[in-house]
Amino acid sequence: MDALQQRDPEVAAHVTAELQRQREQLVMIPSENYVSPAVLAATGSVLTNKYSEGYPGKRYYTGNEHVDAIEQLARVRAQKLFGYSHANVQPYSGSPANHAICFALLNPGETLMGMHLLYGGHLTHGWGVNFSGTYYHAVQYTTNADGWLDYDAIAELARAERPKLIFCGGTAYPRTIDFARLGEIARSVDAFLVADVSHIAGLIAAGVHPSPAGHADVMMTTTHKTLRGPRGAVILCSGEPSNPLKSAPRTRENLPTLIDRAVFPGLQGGPHDHQTAAIAVALGEASTPAFTTYGRQIVANARALAETLLAEGCTLITGGTDNHLLLLDVTPHGTTGRLAAEALSRAGISVNANSIPHDPRKPFDPSGIRIGTPALTTRGFNENDMRTVGNAIAAVLKTPTDNVTIERTRQTVRELCAAHPLYAELAGV
Numbered sequence: 440m441d442a443l444q445q446r447d448p449e450v451a452a453h454v455t456a457e458l459q460r461q462r463e464q465l466v467m468i469p470s471e472n473y474v475s476p477a478v479l480a481a482t483g484s485v486l487t488n489k490y491s492e493g494y495p496g497k498r499y500y501t502g503n504e505h506v507d508a509i510e511q512l513a514r515v516r517a518q519k520l521f522g523y524s525h526a527n528v529q530p531y532s533g534s535p536a537n538h539a540i541c542f543a544l545l546n547p548g549e550t551l552m553g554m555h556l557l558y559g560g561h562l563t564h565g566w567g568v569n570f571s572g573t574y575y576h577a578v579q580y581t582t583n584a585d586g587w588l589d590y591d592a593i594a595e596l597a598r599a600e601r602p603k604l605i606f607c608g609g610t611a612y613p614r615t616i617d618f619a620r621l622g623e624i625a626r627s628v629d630a631f632l633v634a635d636v637s638h639i640a641g642l643i644a645a646g647v648h649p650s651p652a653g654h655a656d657v658m659m660t661t662t663h664k665t666l667r668g669p670r671g672a673v674i675l676c677s678g679e680p681s682n683p684l685k686s687a688p689r690t691r692e693n694l695p696t697l698i699d700r701a702v703f704p705g706l707q708g709g710p711h712d713h714q715t716a717a718i719a720v721a722l723g724e725a726s727t728p729a730f731t732t733y734g735r736q737i738v739a740n741a742r743a744l745a746e747t748l749l750a751e752g753c754t755l756i757t758g759g760t761d762n763h764l765l766l767l768d769v770t771p772h773g774t775t776g777r778l779a780a781e782a783l784s785r786a787g788i789s790v791n792a793n794s795i796p797h798d799p800r801k802p803f804d805p806s807g808i809r810i811g812t813p814a815l816t817t818r819g820f821n822e823n824d825m826r827t828v829g830n831a832i833a834a835v836l837k838t839p840t841d842n843v844t845i846e847r848t849r850q851t852v853r854e855l856c857a858a859h860p861l862y863a864e865l866a867g868v
């Protein structure tokens with residue numbers, strides 16, 4: 440930061456202000472987190488200077504001996520942590536990774552099935568304006584009226600539509616996903632099952648959510664959410680890769696070759712080696728007992744928050760949570776998702792407006808908000824803290840336009856942040 444400060448004080452000032460914002464707010468967007476100083480160091484390392492198109496041992500440039508070792512470490516750590524025998528750690532992020540998976544496994548126009556965006560799925564699982572809903576015939580499953588996945592309905596849709604690929608996993612689903620059941624459904628129609636566990640990968644690594652290994656043919660995760668790594672993604676599958684430059688039939692045995700070939704040279708050029716190194720560091724951290732403690736605490740914190748909000752009369756979709764996030768219908772308080780998120784933001788609590796299942800409102804100003812506990816858990820918050828946070832959130836939801844409540848909540852937020860300092864080692868920034 441000293442170098443940045445000297446060379447470009449304008450950018451340095453914005454970075455410093457962002458650090459301050461992260462320190463002073465309760466970050467409760469479920470997909471955000473705080474990476475360790477070691478992950479930050481790897482992300483900002485000299486690896487950003489290198490070009491290394493290809494894979495370890497098969498590069499198009501020289502000078503990759505260190506990059507090869509780092510990528511190999513990341514691959515082996517991912518394989519071990521998630522129980523698959525092949526890992527591709529090069530996707531630039533989650534959306535390109537899902538793009539690569541579709542490119543690997545489908546011809547344009549073929550059918551894919553995924554969870555509807557407005558019911559908690561992701562854009563890249565078949566949403567109309569996204570590549571996945573444009574180049575493929577996308578069929579979307581929803582939840583039942585109470586917000587739970589309805590596995591019988593998913594099985595019926597799969598039988599009717601015969602998709603070649605089924606995505607599971609989402610962005611706003613507060614309950615455990617039954618990968619075993621989804622695996623049966625996919626096999627019954629001879630589809631590939633792709634588990635996009637971007638949101639819950641850290642919980643899987645910590646053993647507090649079932650793993651898709653053994654059920655899903657392909658697992659994809661972003662590395663920057665509960666897994667607490669840099670921005671990036673990993674695709675896992677099982678088997679031995681052969682030459683990614685040669686085409687291979689779309690069989691389960693060929694998955695490693697198909698995926699590798701789709702990532703490079705199919706979609707990407709040179710991998711982001713600084714990201715790969717930071718992914719290796721994050722995966723190393725995710726293999727420690729401390730990470731298991733963190734994963735358990737995320738879930739314990741989400742439960743404590745859910746109990747507090749329910750006791751305060753808030754409406755939780757599915758009535759609670761099994762994982763790191765809660766989805767609230769805020770319309771019973773006479774407000775909307777957008778107004779509620781803005782009021783909470785004024786009070787120093789950062790959440791996002793979110794559609795709820797069967798939402799009568801439009802996505803731009805939906806009925807709900809989505810709240811998560813990963814970042815606060817990283818900061819050291821426990822169940823008691825979450826009860827304080829829950830009471831503060833409920834107070835704002837009930838009177839979102841009352842400045843006295845907003846100011847009182849800001850004060851509570853200040854006290855909580857002071858009790859849980861963030862990035863104390865970056866004090867000199």
Ligand SMILES: Cc1ncc(COP(=O)(O)O)c(C=O)c1O
Pocket residue numbers: 470532533534535537561563608609610635636637638661671
């Ligand atoms: C389930 C899921 N898949 C994929 C993505 C896409 O990841 P990225 O934003 O890194 O492209 C996200 C990010 O929100 C996600 O939640």
